[in-house]
Amino acid sequence: MKKVALFFAWLPSMLFAQLNFNNLNLFSSAGQKFVEQAVTDGILLLRQDYYLLDSTTNIKYGWNNQEMFSSVYSTAIHVGNRYFVSDYFVHPWQADSRYLQFQDTVLIPTISQTHQRKLTDTIWTKQSYDISSITAIKDSCLYMLDSLQLPVSGFNLDTTSGNKEGWLVWVVTPDTLMNDKSPIEIITYKHSLTIEPQTNLYEIPKPTFTKKIIGAFYVIPHVPQVGLLEFQMGGILFVQNNQWFVHKIKLAEQKVEEPQKPTLTPIQEPTLDAKEKKKNRKTK
Numbered sequence: 001m002k003k004v005a006l007f008f009a010w011l012p013s014m015l016f017a018q019l020n021f022n023n024l025n026l027f028s029s030a031g032q033k034f035v036e037q038a039v040t041d042g043i044l045l046l047r048q049d050y051y052l053l054d055s056t057t058n059i060k061y062g063w064n065n066q067e068m069f070s071s072v073y074s075t076a077i078h079v080g081n082r083y084f085v086s087d088y089f090v091h092p093w094q095a096d097s098r099y100l101q102f103q104d105t106v107l108i109p110t111i112s113q114t115h116q117r118k119l120t121d122t123i124w125t126k127q128s129y130d131i132s133s134i135t136a137i138k139d140s141c142l143y144m145l146d147s148l149q150l151p152v153s154g155f156n157l158d159t160t161s162g163n164k165e166g167w168l169v170w171v172v173t174p175d176t177l178m179n180d181k182s183p184i185e186i187i188t189y190k191h192s193l194t195i196e197p198q199t200n201l202y203e204i205p206k207p208t209f210t211k212k213i214i215g216a217f218y219v220i221p222h223v224p225q226v227g228l229l230e231f232q233m234g235g236i237l238f239v240q241n242n243q244w245f246v247h248k249i250k251l252a253e254q255k256v257e258e259p260q261k262p263t264l265t266p267i268q269e270p271t272l273d274a275k276e277k278k279k280n281r282k283t284k
Contacts, residue, residue, distance in 0.1 A: 035167050036186040038231050039219060040119050042155050043171060044076040045184065046085070047115040047124060048092040052107035061107065063098070068112055070098050073178045075171050075215025076116070076145065078154030079233045080251055083145045086215065086238065090134060090143055119171075119184055138201075138247055141238040155233035157249055158220045164193045166220040166234055168204065168246075172211040185211070191218070193246065195234070202235070202246045218246045 049068040052061040063069045072092030076083040093099040093109040115124040133146040158164070168189045175182040187209060193202055207213070216237035222230045235246035 032167075032188045035169070035188050035219070035231070038229075039169055040186065042078045043119055043215065044078065044083070045117050045119065045214070046074050046076055046089055046127075047180070048072050048074070048089055048111055049113040049115070050092055050109050050111045052102060053110045055106045055108050060110075069109070070096050072096055073182075073214055077215065077217050077233070077236060079157065079249060080154050081146075082154070082251065084137070084217075084236045084249070085134075085143050085145050087140050087143070089145075091140070094140075119186075124180060137236075138238065139240070141240055142236055142247055155219075156230065157251065158222065158232035158234045159250075161195045161197050164195055164220050164234060166191060166193065166218050168237065169217050169219055170207060170209075170213055170237075171215040172209070172213050174211050176212060178212060178214070184214070187211075193218070193234075195248065200248045200250075202248070204237070204244050204246055206242075206244055216244075 049071050051067070051069045053059070054061065061069060070093070072088055072095055074086050074088035074092075076085045076089070088095050091109075092111070093103075099109060114127045114129060116127045117124045129145060135144045136142075137144055168191045170187040170189075172185050172187055173182045174185070187207075189207075191204065195202075217233065218235040218237060219231050220234045222232050224230050233249055235248045237244060237246055239245075
């Protein structure tokens with residue numbers, strides 16, 4: 001059976017789907033729909049609310065009588081037990097045109113609340129996270145986050161090198177100004193990459209559609225056994241200076257502690273009080 005690998009550019013758990021290769025061509029429109037359905041649960045929609053804090057008076061400012069100044073939407077891609085997020089999540093005001101007129105003032109943007117929902121949900125829920133768990137992966141474009149907890153694990157990684165016949169996955173909305181009820185779509189393109197062991201960044205063509213991009217990633221299908229297809233994470237997409245890249249993901253390996261070698265240890269003599277208590281128990 002032909003082995004296929006799938007790269008993801010933004011987060012889910014290990015996904016398996018029963019597959020009949022005689023009836024399904026992964027590179028047809030039906031195959032695109034199959035990929036979209038398989039990766040959906042690995043994507044979280046995020047909403048960062050923030051206010052402006054006057055550094056001289058300590059007064060908080062919202063917008064138009066709201067408790068927040070603005071909200072910015074992005075995605076988190078679930079890989080293993082971690083999440084990969086963009087700068088839209090870490091510094092949402094950097095992508096917010098409303099903030100431009102205040103950026104050179106004494107007003108400091110401050111995140112107030114974080115909300116999340118799955119693509120298949122309609123209700124946003126509050127989510128707390130530990131800011132110290134955020135690790136920068138690529139300049140100010142890509143970050144890894146440990147503290148958004150879900151009861152399931154995320155995508156497995158494709159860690160092998162060589163030629164990959166994967167898919168670029170784009171999470172988009174037709175709304176220029178996104179809100180809580182904006183429709184979300186997934187667009188997929190077949191794309192080949194040659195992965196090299198010492199290379200992390202790979203240029204890709206700009207998308208040809210005009211819809212607003214919320215997040216993106218690259219996935220690779222892998223066949224673990226007959227009749228099963230697992231979609232593995234290959235990389236996260238980000239844009240820098242108007243050029244799009246796939247960033248290959250690496251998760252730090254956990255150190256396995258070696259068992260301590262047997263050695264001499266002192267024997268603790270019982271104290272006087274302990275001896276008295278033991279003596280009293282015997283006399284009872």
